[in-house]
Amino acid sequence: MTDDIKTLTARVAEEPSSLAFLELGEALRRRGQLDAAYKVTRGGLSRYPALGDAHDLLARILSDQGDLAGAFDAWADALRFDPMRIGALKGLGFLYFRAGDVPAALDHLRRATEIDPDDISIRQAIERIRGATSQPASERARPDSPPVPAAPSGKNLPPAGSAVAAEVMADPGGNGGSQKGIMLVDGNGLRLNGTLLSPSNQDVGDGVAAELAGVSKEAARTSRLLGLGGWQAIAVESPEGNLYLVAPTPETMLLTVRDPSLPMARLGLIAERAAREAREWLVSER
């Protein structure tokens, strides 16, 4: 057992209700200890059944184990709890492509690009799928071949689809490269959906959500009293990340956090697209 896994195991043992199981499960998966990773993640899911991160992790473990049907269900669950989870959209896109359902694969990847238009790997995957499907049938990847286990982590990928799969799965964490989180909160400061990780990878979503309720009210008050009308957005630059706040509906607030290297105006476009997705999700949940 390596030191990091020992440390994480100790953390999970000391605080069984913490989210440390995500890190431990991921570390075990990366080391190829898939059965242990599965048990840890299942245990965490029993405590956090609505945590998109956990379903996403479980999907990747199952995919590594070759259980594609299980991985499909787990990614579908991840999307149900977090419709903006890029990792799940990529995973499902990959599985649909493997199954030969190109339109569904492209649909999932397009949704991923709408959420994160800067993720070049998704656009490249779409191009390659289009390229692959425009080839003569004899040269195309057949959905039922070759019989190798799918591995979103990049190993043992099917030869014909390997380029697509490797790109789609280049970011197994689903964080879109420089993405640090996206989170929808209600007017009372409660998290409705999404995840926000601190620079040290701790889930800080609930704490930030609680503060955002006050921010929304303060922004509305400031904008109104200064004659600026309603507020549309708040862009915040910090040394560790840029934050962009929009209100998909009058009762909700969507926070998108990215690396400071991403230009703020670009982050604004991403946030607006995410807000549209959030509005659709809110309608579907009613």
Place this chain on the structure above:
Amino acid sequence: MASQRAMTEADAALERITQVPGIRGSLLISGSDGLVVAERLMEGIDGRAIAALAASLVQRLDRATNRAGMRAPTFVHLKGNSGSVLAAPGRSDLVLVAVASTDANLGLARMQMLDAVGRLV
């Protein structure tokens, strides 16, 4: 003498920011109590209200970034339907604030403000 020089620098910074197209006024405020330290505003703009509201908003965002495990904001842009409020928190509890119309050159204003707040304190 030193504080006189600081005020001259502050006034010069506010003057530069206000000259950016679309900027209706700028202020230097105290971040903790929302009081005006220096201001250069177009007529009809209430500096005290801006100072109080901007300070409160920046404090809230400071708490939110802190909760997110990040350091304090270096620049804040509140975009409203008919204009914007820009804020550049600096050291020594000072915050440089600007009020912009919808057609303002926000990129230039941001650069001027970050440059100014870095030199002011």
